[in-house]
Amino acid sequence: MKVLVCVKRVPDTGGGFKLTPDGMRVDTTNVGFAVSPHEECAVEEAIRIIEKHGGSSTVLTLGPPAAGEQLREAIAKGITGAILVEAEDYESWDPAATAQAIAETVKPLGFDLLLFGNESADTCNYQVGVRVAHLLELPCVTGIKALEIQNGKAIAKRETKDGWEVYEVTLPAVFTVKEGINTPRHPSLRGIMSAKKVPIEQKRVTKPAPQLVRKALKKPQEGRQLEILGQGPEAVPKIVEKLRELGAI
Amino acid sequence: MILAILETAKQAISEASWETITAACDLAQKTNDSVTALLIGREVRALAPTLSGVSTVLVAEDPQLDSYIPEAFAKIVSEVIKQKSPQIVLAPGTETGNDLMARVAARLGLGLATNCTEFHLTRSGEGQGEVRVTRSNWGGSLLEEVEILSKPILLTLQPHAIPAHAAAGPEPAIEALSPTLTAKEFRVRVKELLRSEKKGISLTEAKIVIGGGRGLGSAEAFKMLEELASLLGNAAVGATRVATNNNWRPHSDQIGQTGAQIAPDLYIACGISGAIQHMVGCKNSKKILAINKDAEAPIFQRADYGVIGDLHQIVPALIAELKRVKGA
Numbered sequence A: 001m002k003v004l005v006c007v008k009r010v011p012d013t014g015g016g017f018k019l020t021p022d023g024m025r026v027d028t029t030n031v032g033f034a035v036s037p038h039e040e041c042a043v044e045e046a047i048r049i050i051e052k053h054g055g056s057s058t059v060l061t062l063g064p065p066a067a068g069e070q071l072r073e074a075i076a077k078g079i080t081g082a083i084l085v086e087a088e089d090y091e092s093w094d095p096a097a098t099a100q101a102i103a104e105t106v107k108p109l110g111f112d113l114l115l116f117g118n119e120s121a122d123t124c125n126y127q128v129g130v131r132v133a134h135l136l137e138l139p140c141v142t143g144i145k146a147l148e149i150q151n152g153k154a155i156a157k158r159e160t161k162d163g164w165e166v167y168e169v170t171l172p173a174v175f176t177v178k179e180g181i182n183t184p185r186h187p188s189l190r191g192i193m194s195a196k197k198v199p200i201e202q203k204r205v206t207k208p209a210p211q212l213v214r215k216a217l218k219k220p221q222e223g224r225q226l227e228i229l230g231q232g233p234e235a236v237p238k239i240v241e242k243l244r245e246l247g248a249i
Numbered sequence B: 001m002i003l004a005i006l007e008t009a010k011q012a013i014s015e016a017s018w019e020t021i022t023a024a025c026d027l028a029q030k031t032n033d034s035v036t037a038l039l040i041g042r043e044v045r046a047l048a049p050t051l052s053g054v055s056t057v058l059v060a061e062d063p064q065l066d067s068y069i070p071e072a073f074a075k076i077v078s079e080v081i082k083q084k085s086p087q088i089v090l091a092p093g094t095e096t097g098n099d100l101m102a103r104v105a106a107r108l109g110l111g112l113a114t115n116c117t118e119f120h121l122t123r124s125g126e127g128q129g130e131v132r133v134t135r136s137n138w139g140g141s142l143l144e145e146v147e148i149l150s151k152p153i154l155l156t157l158q159p160h161a162i163p164a165h166a167a168a169g170p171e172p173a174i175e176a177l178s179p180t181l182t183a184k185e186f187r188v189r190v191k192e193l194l195r196s197e198k199k200g201i202s203l204t205e206a207k208i209v210i211g212g213g214r215g216l217g218s219a220e221a222f223k224m225l226e227e228l229a230s231l232l233g234n235a236a237v238g239a240t241r242v243a244t245n246n247n248w249r250p251h252s253d254q255i256g257q258t259g260a261q262i263a264p265d266l267y268i269a270c271g272i273s274g275a276i277q278h279m280v281g282c283k284n285s286k287k288i289l290a291i292n293k294d295a296e297a298p299i300f301q302r303a304d305y306g307v308i309g310d311l312h313q314i315v316p317a318l319i320a321e322l323k324r325v326k327g328a
Ligand SMILES: Cc1cc2nc3c(=O)[nH]c(=O)nc-3n(C[C@H](O)[C@H](O)[C@H](O)COP(=O)(O)OP(=O)(O)OC[C@H]3O[C@@H](n4cnc5c(N)ncnc54)[C@H](O)[C@@H]3O)c2cc1C
Pocket: A006, A007, A008, A009, A010, A024, A025, A026, A036, A038, A039, A060, A061, A062, A063, A064, A090, A091, A092, A093, A094, A095, A098, A115, A116, A117, A118, A119, A120, A121, A122, A123, A124, A125, A126, A127, A128, A129, A213, A214
């Protein structure tokens, strides 16, 4: 079994966003970087599948050299190989261009299973995995929350309002994963140490012409006025009064 | 022509599809254009006459299309686009809508802007002019304005961004299509449907949601939130990613960018810092009450009511008081 998982380096913003003065991007001064929770789960799923069925797992990212950090985090958890597709001017790539570069890179490598996040954390375009599948002429199921491999087939489940849709497709195939499919492990100290030694394969690609061009980034309106009801358990009568006012009791 | 792709569920047009029709009609009015709608399914023709405001309804029926079959639907939409040459194609930005349009965009080699909230057209008609849209980033925490260079313009509409309103107009013309589908389009399809047992009030339907975060400290501590929920009635318990990642709660309880989006009358956030990725899942709550021991926590900038202090003292005291009040 050869499994590929694709991740994207994004700023790890918690408390709030600061935008750059030109309003074009998130200011990443003094912020760490991460991958989306969906992609963390895709990494975990790849590791589990290889633990169970044997084979190799590869993590791939398209981005700046610094994205090697996200590849090593995946290796530290148990992924066995890594590819960095170095993209100049990576902020102006669009989903079609990203998919084309990924498809070109992985086509000769013959993966049986290709995992993506359902959508990336930042630009949320919901399409890179589907586009890669199309370019490689592979079947694709999006937004899955369960996956099982049996005799060259993949059984994937998608959650709906009333239950689960069960899909069965023949490998090789592409899946886009949603958080909840598993609980990702933390890397072990030994994993972190040995990840430093695993070589990262570097690839270069030329940028296909983009069809989507970002013009501005802005924050939506937030309009709440805070009223402090009190401190500690002494605030309880005030809370009850408020709950009553709101019709909650 | 503006082409609106509609979703049906249980023999009805979905809410997100009505929103799509409204948005398509607004766009058509601004550009002096007309709207054509596309219905795909096993038996969907009966729904066509209800679509007033739309000039033509294309109906693609096939006995095999008993549920959403991704490649078959994508082939039908792609062929309609090739034959009818619309300026703009708009679909609901639901899971299915985004899946479908990504496949259509890949087949036609076109760009696709998903989850749009606003449209800015400088000129249309000739297929020229600049088309910019505002779309949701970070699950809605930020908005991005993008220009789309490829034609026709493919878009999906963020659910709830534009409220659906009924458009007046004569009954639309109906045109039946006869799709040609091959086995290839059926290699991805639902093999089985599993129904899940409903237990209690669901997060997305509850009038009151009580959320717990890292401040809860254990799975055990969530029992007191459950007790508070049962005292309030029509209430459900949710959680942050920290709580689900620690296995204190199942992922289905997670509220936020990669969890559920809720819109209750009241959200009570306990021991939650108020990270944007959490708040984007509860920002549509009518009122937010936060209990946090740190007066500087960002949640207090995003709440209506705040209580500063240890939730492990405040919540039990609140439960005791509610029991007393209810008993009285
Ligand atoms: C580090 C970085 C920063 C960027 N910053 C900006 C910016 O500030 N402004 C701007 O307009 N554009 C930016 N882009 C480009 C833009 O985000 C691309 O459109 C993007 O690569 C594709 O869209 P998406 O990530 O929203 O795709 P989606 O379709 O939402 O992604 C689905 C899945 O595809 C995979 N995937 C997506 N992108 C990559 C990737 N690069 N490498 C590996 N797998 C991937 C992941 O598994 C992801 O979960 C940036 C790209 C990168 C790599």
